[in-house]
Amino acid sequence: MPRAATTSDVFNAVAEPKRREILALLIQERDVGGIVAAVGLRQPSVSKHLRVLRDVGLVRLRRRGRHVFYRTEPAAIRPLHDWAKTFERFWQHQLLRVKERAEAKVSNTRKEIP
Amino acid sequence: MPRAATTSDVFNAVAEPKRREILALLIQERDVGGIVAAVGLRQPSVSKHLRVLRDVGLVRLRRRGRHVFYRTEPAAIRPLHDWAKTFERFWQHQLLRVKERAEAKVSNTRKEIP
């Protein structure tokens, strides 16, 4: 079985670096031409990335005449954030242990010096 | 160009749901057999997922005789967390606006009642 479709969930959609770049860009609304100018890709590739982002709800669009303006939908990133946050307390534990070891070492060094 | 390799970065590695499941599982150290029993996959598939997670630093291993014990390396998830957190203030803005609209509505309703 191949990897899940990029359109299936947010995790797959943001696995592509260019799409993350586009998401960061679209915190400020831009039309497709503006995105093409900003990232180093041809217009059809950009449109395809936008389609993926749209399908998982990571961007919204607004049509104005011939132009289509896209903007990031930040709330759609929350599931990813919440998942990562699940591990936060564990890496904090790690940092604490590192700190404790460092302090213990200092303490030992002090004992050794006299 | 195909999708980037799963081994290239943390974002690609966690794009696969089973790997996220394994990461959650390995907060508590387990051997491969234990993982196989927990997730519904054959041993070779599990070993391959572990290889990917290992290559991007998301898990560490400890050999004990014939058994290999894996555990999640929570700190390796931080880049993902930090990236998602970049958008936190924007979705908070959204929530604030929703709240403001709701309060404005209540206020209007009150004005209409008398």
Next chain:
DNA sequence: TTGACACATTCCTATACAGGAATATATATT
């Protein structure tokens, strides 16, 4: 109406993938 412009979609291709089956490697047991 005829272009011109902005964007989206389709078709093509090389590549990466995930699981299954078979096999290899390493360690423990007898």
Next chain:
DNA sequence: AATATATATTCCTGTATAGGAATGTGTCAA
């Protein structure tokens, strides 16, 4: 040494890309 156990790797296959090229669609302008 021979065998059993635990895990890793290799080979195979159907599927999902991501970008390029070509084409389709909708809107504005003259």
